[in-house]
Amino acid sequence: MVNTAQxxxxxxxxxxxxxxxxxxxxxxxxxxxxxxGDPEIRELRDDLRRVVEGADPQLINPWxxxxxxxxVVGSSGLSWAGSGPGSAWIAAVLSAISExxxxxxxxxxxxxxxxxxxxxxxxxxxxxxTAGGPSGRSCGSIAKVRAYRARASA
Numbered sequence: 001m002v003n004t005a006q007x008x009x010x011x012x013x014x015x016x017x018x019x020x021x022x023x024x025x026x027x028x029x030x031x032x033x034x035x036x037g038d039p040e041i042r043e044l045r046d047d048l049r050r051v052v053e054g055a056d057p058q059l060i061n062p063w064x065x066x067x068x069x070x071x072v073v074g075s076s077g078l079s080w081a082g083s084g085p086g087s088a089w090i091a092a093v094l095s096a097i098s099e100x101x102x103x104x105x106x107x108x109x110x111x112x113x114x115x116x117x118x119x120x121x122x123x124x125x126x127x128x129x130t131a132g133g134p135s136g137r138s139c140g141s142i143a144k145v146r147a148y149r150a151r152a153s154a
Contacts, residue, residue, distance in 0.1 A: 006115035006127065011092035012101055018045050018089060019052060019105075019114040031112075044086045048093065052114055053107045057097075063090050110139035 008016045021035040022045065035042050047059045063069075067084030069091065078098070080091035096102035104117040108127035117124040126139040 006113075008096075008105060008116035009101060010095075011088075012096045012105065012116070015048065015089055015092050015096070016105060016114050016116060019049050019107075021045065022049065023113065024111045038085050041086050041089075044089060048089075049107070049112075049114070052105050053112070060090070060093060064094070069094065108139050113139075 006016075007013055018035075018041075022031065022033050024031050033042075035045060044063055047063065051057050051059050063086065064082075067082040067087040067090060069080055069082035069087060072079050072081045078095075080094045081087070082090060084090075093102065096105070101116075104122055105114060106117050106124065107114050109125065111127060113127040115124070115127050
């Protein structure tokens with residue numbers, strides 16, 4: 001299910017879709033890899049997920065070198081080109097970093113679904129607060145109920 005409130009702008013949406021080929025389904029609550037393709041792209045996806053989840057952004061640098069990414073100036077501005085099976089995704093990431101939209105790509109701390117934060121101040125924390133997210137998940141509400149119960153039992 002695609003929730004348009006979580007959709008990233010432009011080519012960053014393709015990156016978000018790639019990152020969400022690894023999910024934690026509500027029924028099993030066990031991480032599941034839905035990616036069926038080039039193992040090198042799976043490795044790229046895993047590194048990009050690590051960065052979105054707070055790892056050092058320098059994890060992207062070896063991919064830039066690996067696929068010989070370079071800036072290209074054109075009539076519509078700066079873009080990126082490279083050679084390799086994942087160069088289009090890296091180009092989208094590099095463009096998002098330079099545009100300042102990369103930091104708004106976030107991972108829900110509960111279900112780890114990757115979403116784009118459209119809030120004005122960029123403070124969105126969970127995929128959704130109400131059941132309507134990926135497979136009906138409402139991670140924000142669940143986390144707040146959990147915290148309330150912990151405070152009430154103390």
